[in-house]
Amino acid sequence: MFLSNMLVSETPTIFELSMSAGLSHGLKPAFEYLLNSLSENTASTTVFNATVWKDELYTTLILLLERYYLSTYEGTFADNFYGLKRERFVNNQQQPMRPQDKASTLFLVALLPYFTDKLVKFHAKITQENASFLQQHDEIENRNSALRLDTFLTLAFAKGFPYARALLDSYLLGFQLLFMFNKTRYYSPLLWMQGIIISRLTADDYRNFSTAEELSHKTSTFLSRMSSKFLRFLRTMLIASALGFKLLEWYYSPENISQRESNNGANAGHNAVPTPLPPRPSPRGVDVPPNPMLCPLCHEVRKNPAVASSGFAFCFSCIQQYVSEHNECPVTCIPCNVKQIRRIYQA
Ligand SMILES: [Zn+2]
Known part of the structure; x- marks a missing residue:
């Protein structure tokens, strides 16, 4: 003791x-x-x-x-x-x-x-x-x-x-x-x-x-x-x-914060929320061109880019015309109407 x-x-x-x-x-x-x-x-x-x-x-x-x-x-x-x-x-x-x-x-x-x-x-x-x-x-x-x-x-x-x-x-x-x-x-x-x-x-x-x-x-x-x-x-x-x-x-x-940013890579930047995966293209939809600059509908560089409800981007006139006829996204076949199309403005 x-x-x-x-x-x-x-x-x-x-x-x-x-x-x-x-x-x-x-x-x-x-x-x-x-x-x-x-x-x-x-x-x-x-x-x-x-x-x-x-x-x-x-x-x-x-x-x-x-x-x-x-x-x-x-x-x-x-x-x-x-x-x-x-x-x-x-x-x-x-x-x-x-x-x-x-x-x-x-x-x-x-x-x-x-x-x-x-x-x-x-x-x-x-x-x-x-x-x-x-x-x-x-x-x-x-x-x-x-x-x-x-x-x-x-x-x-x-x-x-x-x-x-x-x-x-x-x-x-x-x-x-x-x-x-x-x-x-x-x-x-x-x-x-x-x-x-x-x-x-x-x-x-x-x-x-x-x-x-x-x-x-x-x-x-x-x-x-x-x-x-x-x-x-x-x-x-x-x-x-x-x-x-x-x-x-x-x-x-x-x-x-700087540690987390360097872990997330340059694209993530200040955003701590992970980027969601893109919706899967449908087998009966049009093919997505390998070059991300091209419109999946006309296969040319996008003019006046716009997105469908799925999030895929096209030329505004291409997607406008396609959706008004088919009521769905050409890539994913997710239902979409003309009102859901959004122009993308990159300032
Ligand atoms: Zn196009």
């Missing part, structure tokens, strides 16, 4: 942690995609209102989901998906999270992304609104130092925000490098501030979870049973839509 504990490290690799972080980042685009396609396919005003408040709706759902996961599985939804959990790390010893640790984790995983997102959108708005002013300001900056405070703050925010983000990103990267080289057990500065580390779930953890699940199932009220059913449904939906979204993203990615 001790041997197996020594062999299987409880510290997850950086790949497991970045996969888990990737899953949580992928949930929001998937949710937005789901909501948008829902509002496009149903003309319902309720769904439309939901798209207006999509950030708030998403944050509420994530708060509910993460609260449930933290209280039941000692980790976030994405942690649990990759078999991970969060623990306190005190004096080089691992301890279960206290309620305040779970609360701060809930804030960091559910609410902080909401506020960061709002800040990014606000910055984009300000930069767009003040684009011309910012440019002017660059030119007159040295001459005119007396600016109003609010203008100054706006400018400082518009210019400083990208630098602050870059700085923060490199700080995060630095932490991840330290983690990768086993210099720290904290995957991110935020976890370091919390004093929380991420570990692998053990066999004991899984046993405890299933015992707790059974117990709660026996003692729970109708309402809590329904809410846990709803959360399980939410979980499945989120995973399915995150995977589906990744698949769509890949399918429509420029690399994959």
Whole structure:
């Protein structure tokens, strides 16, 4: 038992942690995609209102989901998906999270992304609104130092925000490098501030979870049973839509489109639908000339090309005359009347 504990490290690799972080980042685009396609396919005003408040709706759902996961599985939804959990790390010893640790984790995983997102959108708005002013300001900056405070703050925010983000990103990267080289057990500065580390779930953890699940199932009220059913449904939906979204993203990615085009050959072009086979010529019909430029009726190069209902092309006058007499396509003998003949215009 001790041997197996020594062999299987409880510290997850950086790949497991970045996969888990990737899953949580992928949930929001998937949710937005789901909501948008829902509002496009149903003309319902309720769904439309939901798209207006999509950030708030998403944050509420994530708060509910993460609260449930933290209280039941000692980790976030994405942690649990990759078999991970969060623990306190005190004096080089691992301890279960206290309620305040779970609360701060809930804030960091559910609410902080909401506020960061709002800040990014606000910055984009300000930069767009003040684009011309910012440019002017660059030119007159040295001459005119007396600016109003609010203008100054706006400018400082518009210019400083990208630098602050870059700085923060490199700080995060630095932490991840330290983690990768086993210099720290904290995957991110935020976890370091919390004093929380991420570990692998053990066999004991899984046993405890299933015992707790059974117990709660026996003692729970109708309402809590329904809410846990709803959360399980939410979980499945989120995973399915995150995977589906990744698949769509890949399918429509420029690399994959060019790959498919080169597979389909030059003729297929952008069209992903395979070309249907031509209808079979009838034994009692006229022969199709080997040269595709020639009209099967007069065997000369087609003049004013036109198609019968079968899709075969002839000179307009040839097919017009033939169909008015025989009421069928001369090649396939598929029934056709004069009204079904279409001229082909090649612009
Ligand atoms: Zn002809």
